[in-house]
Amino acid sequence: MSDINDTASIPIGIPEQDADAILPTNEVPELLIITGMSGAGRSQVGATLEDLDWYVVDNLPPRLLRALAGLITPGAGVQRLAVIVDVRSRSFFAEFQDAIDELRDSGLHMRVFFLDCSDDVLVQRYESVRRPHPLQEGGRLLDGIQVERKLLESLRAHADTIIDTTTFSVHDLSRHIRKLVAAETASEVHVTVMSFGFKYGLPMDADNVADVRFLPNPYWVSELRHLTGHDKPVSDFVLGQDGAADFAESYSNLMAGILEGYAHELKPYVTIAIGCTGGKHRSVAMAEAVAADLRERGHAVRVIHRDLGRE
Structure with missing residues (x-):
């Protein structure tokens, strides 16, 4: 059974431990064990860790925990492994503490995160998705929660x-999970600047669209028509x-602020689309200029020219 708080509208705390629990951000192999109350957010933690390139x-x-930890090897194999273990393991769960103690004694760099939540909020979350608690066994929802709390x-x-x-x-x-485990670079927003031609349609995955058809079109300059925005004569003409x-400067300034907001809202990939009529001259030159400016501001940027070569 998956954690039920994967629904964005369900509220899911004030950490009891914070900065002291931050994991190292170097390449030392790490094992992170996620456990705790059902409905407290384990699945969301797993999804967040996957986004941060954890396995x-x-x-x-729990009896397989020792074997899985063997995948962690310095310089090879899995470097950052997260394992979600909970009462869904039923009878196997009794072996959990023994497995943890054995791994601690082995010297492996390991942390255990325990997710907790108040009973009333857990009840609300379960009722909102209409699923039974894994330990409810035909009784009341609160009965299952109390049994699990005692077990854990x-x-x-x-x-x-x-x-x-x-x-x-x-x-x-x-x-919160990102603050606890992520390296500084993990919160970086990856930016794609895409040139395109409006005559071929808007890019489906564009987060922001700019129109540079207000600039004179090099297509109508005979010596530039056969060139593209990659060529210096066209770039010089457009810019x-x-x-x-x-x-270019104003749009880069605008996007720099927007990218900060995207980072805060955990949107790691952003596509900026810059269009002209055919996607050959103006949009190509402007996309390269905006991308260069954003790189100077410290952003990771790649450039794609969607419609270049179609004319």
Whole structure:
């Protein structure tokens, strides 16, 4: 059974441990074990870790934990492994604490994150998705929650980090996990600047669209018609027009602020589309100029010319 708080509208805390629990951001192999109350956010944590390039295994029987940890090797194999273990493992769960103790004794760099949540909020989350608690067994929902809380009592007491998700939204939880485990570069927004021709249609995946058809078209200059925005004569012609350089700078300034907002809202990939009529001259030159400006501001940027070569 998956955690039920994958629905964005369901609120999911105030961490009991914070900065002291931050994992190293170097290349030391790491094992992160995610456990805790059903409905407290384990699936969302797993999704966040996958976005940060962790290898995530969900609902692993504890007896396999030792074998899976063998995948972690310095310089090869899996460097960052996250394992979600919970009461869905049923009878296997009794072996969980023994497996954790053995891995700690082995010297492996390992942390245990325990996700908790108040009973009333857990009830709300389960009722909103109309699914039974894994330990409910025909009784009341609250009965299953209380049985699970008792079962996890010792494990909670020995966890490295307790995360109370009572007041977290799914986005709050993702931000908190990123603060705990992510390297500085993990929050970077990856930008694609795409040139295109309006005559071929808008890019389906564009997050922002700019129209540079206000600039004179090199197509009507005979010596430039056969060239593209990659060629210096065309680039000089386009960027030398009145307002062109100001537009490139202003648009880059605008996008720099927007990209900061995207980073805060955990949107890691952004496509900026810049269009002209055919996607051959003006949009190509402007896309390269805007991309260069954003790179100077420290963003990771790649450039794609969607319609170049179609004319």
